[in-house]
Amino acid sequence: MRAEFPDFRLGNVLATSFTGTLSERRGNPVERIPTPQRLVDWLAVSGLAVDSCTAAQLDLARELRESIHAAATAAAIGNALPASAVQVINDCSVHGRAAAILTPEGKRRWRLSSASCVEDALSVIAADAISIIAGERDGKLALCASPTCQAAFFDTSQSRTRKWCDMNTCGNRQKKARFNANQRKNPGSAK
Numbered sequence: 001m002r003a004e005f006p007d008f009r010l011g012n013v014l015a016t017s018f019t020g021t022l023s024e025r026r027g028n029p030v031e032r033i034p035t036p037q038r039l040v041d042w043l044a045v046s047g048l049a050v051d052s053c054t055a056a057q058l059d060l061a062r063e064l065r066e067s068i069h070a071a072a073t074a075a076a077i078g079n080a081l082p083a084s085a086v087q088v089i090n091d092c093s094v095h096g097r098a099a100a101i102l103t104p105e106g107k108r109r110w111r112l113s114s115a116s117c118v119e120d121a122l123s124v125i126a127a128d129a130i131s132i133i134a135g136e137r138d139g140k141l142a143l144c145a146s147p148t149c150q151a152a153f154f155d156t157s158q159s160r161t162r163k164w165c166d167m168n169t170c171g172n173r174q175k176k177a178r179f180n181a182n183q184r185k186n187p188g189s190a191k
Contacts, residue, residue, distance in 0.1 A: 013154040015129035019069040027148025048121035057118035072152035076141040096123020146170040
C-alpha cells in the first residue's frame with residue numbers, strides 16, 4: 001500500500017467496509033480512496049481484484065458508497081430507504097458480471113468476469129449491501145456512537161448492542177476522551 005494514503009479500515013462485512021472508505025463523516029472527513037488506483041488497491045485487499053480503474057469508475061464507486069451509507073443509515077434508524085440510494089444500489093447490482101463460488105474450505109468467494117472491471121466488483125458490493133439492508137443475514141445495522149463518525153456498521157455481536165464501528169479507532173478514542181474528562185474532574189483519582 002502507498003504510505004501517503006490513510007490505512008483502510010476493513011471489517012467483516014464487505015458493504016459496510018466499503019462505506020468506511022470515507023470515515024469521520026461528521027468531523028474532518030478522511031477519504032481513503034482519493035484516486036482510481038487507490039480504489040483498485042481497496043478492491044484487491046477485499047478479494048475483488050480488478051486490472052484498472054478510470055476516474056468515471058471511481059465516481060461511480062463513490063456514488064455507490066454514499067448510496068449504501070444512506071440506505072444503511074436509514075435502515076439502522078428505522079426510516080424509509082431513500083429512493084435514489086435504492087436505485088443506485090440496484091443499478092450497480094445488475095450491471096456487473098460476478099459469480100459466487102465455493103472454496104474447498106467451504107467459504108463463498110466471488111469470481112469476477114475474465115476481463116474484470118470495476119463494475120463487476122461494485123455489483124458484488126451492491127449485492128452484499130442488499131443482503132444486509134434487506135435483513136437476510138444474522139445481525140443488525142447500527143450507527144457508530146462516535147459523534148464525528150456515525151458510520152453504519154453491521155453488528156453481529158451476540159447481544160446486538162455494539163456501539164462503535166471499530167473498537168480500535170472510534171471506541172478507543174471515545175473511551176480515552178471519557179477517561180481524560182474524568183481525570184480533569186477528579187485529578188487525584190489516578191494515583
